[in-house]
Amino acid sequence: MGQLRSAALYCRVSTGDQSCERQSRDLQAFAERGGFKVVAVFTETASGTVTARSERTKVIQLARDRRIEAVLVTELTRWGRSTTDLLHTLQELETYGVSLVAQTGLQFDLRSPQGKLFASLMSALAEFERDLLRERIRSGIAAAQERGVKFGRQKGQRVKADRYEARVMALKRAGKSYRAIAAELHLSKNTVMDIIHRVNDRKNSTG
Template identity: 35%
Template structure:
């Protein structure tokens, strides 16, 4: 069964054109994502779960389905693994043809290249920032003096981490990290 997926965009706040194109193509079953969302696409998530082997997911254009090339590749690989086809109405992508599969594999290679370039640039940027003395992470909740006082109080055995968190007005995890910095340097919770 062919199932169309239509999603609004910021410039076109209805799916009328996409739905009409699906109907002209003979696609009866259409799922519409009626709100523009970058991360949350509940209708797409439900549709992807219910698709079964032999179904074909049809979109008007690739950008209606995926946020990026890498996101498209992840969705496509999941569909392919489950025996579900994919087709774009306005682009020559049909995964049941050799040309369509080749195109998707090319997209996959570009997505991998894109991920590697992002990682490389990120690593270089972090290294340069560290060389300039930039500190990463959130600012500590407690001053060094207050942390030392907190650790001394904890060391007496009369205070729990929760009681100290309440007393100092911070989250328990801040208390735990302050104590671990002294009692367990190198602990994974300090990374």
């Protein structure tokens, strides 16, 4: 009998009312059938969109330390947050010589021709996913613009100046100089002058 390959089991559920017990039990049996020696079991509760996954990070650290040769999961969705994330982590595992093996039958060993083919397909899917996201963003902006929503800084808009206008004018009415106002509000003297001149111009135009 050949030497068993060392593996880590990674189990994830989406909500706190679910349990990783069944996944762990199924993966233990799967590892035994597949000739893997289980060196660690990691369980995690996190939705598919959650970025921070501390237990998954620990699995990757084991791979980085060359302590495992494979990661076993029940399904790829248990491991990856998205197509892009799955591809990225697969490539990272590959640099450590570690395969990702799903109980569903998919094995991502990027050193094999099959694994390289999967990587190419995953890369194409990841790019497709990014293109879809960009298209949704562009469509959303176009739809909002049709409704009259304006994006970005508008002509004549001075975000910083508008934010300080009331305080600048209050200090000016108190008799303080441009330089003193600038020092107190941590603004440049030119910004203070611009604010005061604009306010005075508005008053003159409406007066």
